[in-house]
Amino acid sequence: MKMKTLKFNEYFKLNEIYKEEIVKNADSVRKSNAQGVVVEFVKFHFRKKYIEFRVMDPRGSGKWWQVFIQIQNIAQISRDKKMPASEKIQLAIDAGDIKVSCKCPDFLYGGYKYIAHVAEFGIEKEEREPVFKNPKTKGTVCKHILGALQDIDNHIDAIEKSYKEEAKNKYKKKTI
Numbered sequence: 001m002k003m004k005t006l007k008f009n010e011y012f013k014l015n016e017i018y019k020e021e022i023v024k025n026a027d028s029v030r031k032s033n034a035q036g037v038v039v040e041f042v043k044f045h046f047r048k049k050y051i052e053f054r055v056m057d058p059r060g061s062g063k064w065w066q067v068f069i070q071i072q073n074i075a076q077i078s079r080d081k082k083m084p085a086s087e088k089i090q091l092a093i094d095a096g097d098i099k100v101s102c103k104c105p106d107f108l109y110g111g112y113k114y115i116a117h118v119a120e121f122g123i124e125k126e127e128r129e130p131v132f133k134n135p136k137t138k139g140t141v142c143k144h145i146l147g148a149l150q151d152i153d154n155h156i157d158a159i160e161k162s163y164k165e166e167a168k169n170k171y172k173k174k175t176i
């Protein structure tokens with residue numbers, strides 16, 4: 001079964017938050033700043049279904065920030081034994097329910113952690129409204145998450161490799 005022949009709603013409900021919506025609704029300054037970030041894949045966390053990246057803006061603080069993108073539907077999709085792992089991952093990213101987090105101050109205090117929590121695409125809970133920094137609660141994510149989401153298609157091979165390794169380790173541990 002090829003990915004192209006699948007209808008998105010064969011797997012997912014329509015009201016879930018897709019990657020596309022997070023990217024589209026990002027604030028224009030973050031969109032512009034995300035163009036210059038460097039995105040490196042770190043690993044796939046099998047149990048939590050996190051894709052871990054480290055992201056840095058050479059024109060910003062120059063610090064590396066840990067970004068998690070959770071592809072919640074990967075377990076569900078994995079039941080399809082005929083589909084190659086890379087297609088499963090791509091499908092979970094493009095058509096699945098996505099949750100995100102970044103450790104940078106802009107995400108934590110600029111209102112995005114709150115927006116993400118309220119709109120149900122945040123990994124971590126945040127109930128404090130950004131009354132001073134982002135009173136109109138505009139945008140969706142920081143430049144690091146945005147940069148990672150926009151670059152994620154270039155990392156599918158690496159994610160697949162890590163996914164397979166982690167899956168193998170998981171089953172190894174079970175048999176011990």
Ligand SMILES: [Zn+2]
Nearest residue numbers: 102104142144
């Ligand atoms: Zn960030």
